[in-house]
Amino acid sequence: MASRSLTTTLALAFAGTTIAVFALAGSVLYFALERQVTLQDDSEIVLAARHTRRLANELQSFADVRAHADRLTSQVLGNATLSMDVRDANGNPLFSHNTADDTTSLVEPLVATQRVAPSARITGRAIVEAQRGSGMPVRGLAADASLADGSAVTIVIARDMTDRWLLLDHYRDRLYGAGFGGMLLAFLMSWMLVHESLRPLRQLAAHAAGVTVDRLHARMEIDNAPRELASVIASLNAMLERLAGGFQRMSQYTADLAHDMRTPLANLRGSTEVALARPRSADEYRAVLESNLEECERISRMIESVLFLARAEHPQFVTRMKALDVHEELARVADYFEGIADDAGVQVRVTGGGEIRADAELFRRAVSNLLANAIRHTPRGREIELRAEESADSLRVTVANQGSHIDPTRLERVFDRFYRADPARHHAPAGPASTGLGLAIVRTIMELHGGHAYAESDDASTRFILRFPRKSAPRDPIRLPVI
Incomplete structure (x- = not known):
């Protein structure tokens, strides 16, 4: 499946928004104009009907109506779109003005459905709309009027809406053209603007493409980045x-x-x-x-x-947590190293205690690695202390030995893999040979428990400390590459 262009997608979205706005605004303007034109024309029809009925009320008979036809038709003169038709009570035409053959056919339905009584006020509500034979719209009304002799006549005023229909059609076509043109303009302008706005992303992609294993030192630097x-x-x-x-x-x-x-x-x-x-x-x-x-x-x-180390850094590494008596576990580790300690000429002493929730096997391995490291670096005749101390939020297990002082600049690195404080990489004469991974394993075990391992050293002693929190944090170990 071909990937979509973000620039084109955004440009089309802007164009679609523009055409929607044009359509909404154009519709509002179109219907507002149509209503305004209709109200204006209806007002002319109503005024012409009112004046014509008032004049008819002053006439004596049908003969006067015919005789004064010019006076009555003067109400629609000057407007070629207005027409008038006057009939007696039986529907017989008395006279008409500006009515074509296809317009007179509208008189009957107007008289039959929308006749305004002689005593009723003529308003725009009486106006109806119909179509001529050619399909063009016509609006008009029929109103009854009483002559002086009591006779009744029906006055029909109609307006040919062809010019209005053509005007609105032309206006609608202009709106369509403006909307389509605005959409194209919005698409082109938005495409150019989005394309230019995404230039930093293209530069970022170009920089990223240049980053290789040999150029990991390169950094993303974009001028005038948003x-x-x-x-x-x-x-x-x-x-x-x-x-x-x-x-x-x-x-x-x-x-x-x-x-x-x-x-x-x-x-x-x-x-x-x-x-x-x-x-x-x-x-x-x-x-x-x-x-x-x-x-x-x-x-x-x-x-x-x-x-x-490789298994411990896998997300699915399983730990079996349970409550442990720290003093008992430290004593068990000390007993295991008793023979090695005797051969090295050092003593191991266990003090303090407490309870933590940890994996027993991993806890013993961490303490064993620290104790083995302490035995290797403790002079003969000295003592190693395994000490447990409780506090409100944690429990600390300390392995302290009276060996040589470690430079403070190297304390942070003693837990790195294969790192040795002795630059010559020589093993201490006492204890088992080191693989250079013991302290790295200790740090990994503490990360699995949500704890922290660190070292302190001074002229009196060197101390490796394991800090176990009371509530172990979710495991989120730092991922290091493993060969």
């Missing part, structure tokens, strides 16, 4: 800003993922090549296999983390 498009341009520029940030994060994410995957793969390949360089004992082969197994487990954890 106010109605200002919000659209601002929204498009904001969208491009988000896209540029998303592609930048995706590029960084891809580079980080390739770097982190390359390290264990290089270790696997290097240890295997060394083992195959010459024959070795069973213990040496076993050590190589154990080392390779550790690297495989590291790759497996990395792949599992990537898959979790």
Whole structure:
């Protein structure tokens, strides 16, 4: 189906509106003119009938009527469209003026239906309209008059409306022509105006066509853009800003993922090549296999983390919310890490408590990731605290360790994927090796719960805080590109 032109559609709408306005105004003017002309002609007919009846009342007999015919017909002289016909009570014509053959036929119906009594006042209500034999309209009235001897005569005054009919027809044709011409003019002018008004949209489309993956930095800039498009341009520029940030994060994410995957793969390949360089004992082969197994487990954890992040950002990701005893859950996580903490020479202490509504598995995973991170960066002989604090609107779970201080400029980025505060990317000697995705998973889990994850660091300790609202907001996680 071919798309419609907005310019043509609006121009046709304006043209249709114009013809509707012309039709309404023309109809009002036409009927107003017709009524005014009719009232004027009716007034002439009524005046002529009144004067003629007054003169007839002064005459003595039918003979006087015939004798003074010129005096009676003087009431319609000077107007070629007016005619007069006078008859006696039996309908016999006494005289007539300006009546054609096809007009006299109107006398009978006028006398029969619209006769005004001699004592009644002649008004415009007595006027009727009929048609001549040629089809032209005629308006007139019939009125009775009493002579001095008591005889009655019927006076018929009629007006030929041909000239009025032709005038109104000509006026109607002019209205049709003006309406059609106005419609065409409105269409052309509106088409040009709309076409010019839509020029910023065409410029916007041209700018948008020039935006590619390599030119996401480009922004929509339209000179003299109308106010109605200002919000659209601002929204498009904001969208491009988000896209540029998303592609930048995706590029960084891809580079980080390739770097982190390359390290264990290089270790696997290097240890295997060394083992195959010459024959070795069973213990040496076993050590190589154990080392390779550790690297495989590291790759497996990395792949599992990537898959979790990809699934968590899907709109249909399912969470199983229920009421949790926070102290009990923190104690369970601490017990699970007891052996790792002992090997790292640190102690884990659980304080505080409360109750929240959360997904138990995701809650444990978030706290476990924070605790594993704290164990890796806590010097031997120090303590890690898992603390739960309730407030009126939220519950905060804090994982605090007495490790090295994190620069404030890097605190906002510690939850980014594959980001490490140590630029050298070396793992801390204590605890399990990091995949660089643990804190990113924590942030995603908090977004699923409508909460917030953030970090604080000073000379005394480093604290990772999970803030759970009392009433979880609807999930609306930030969409990041996932490879």
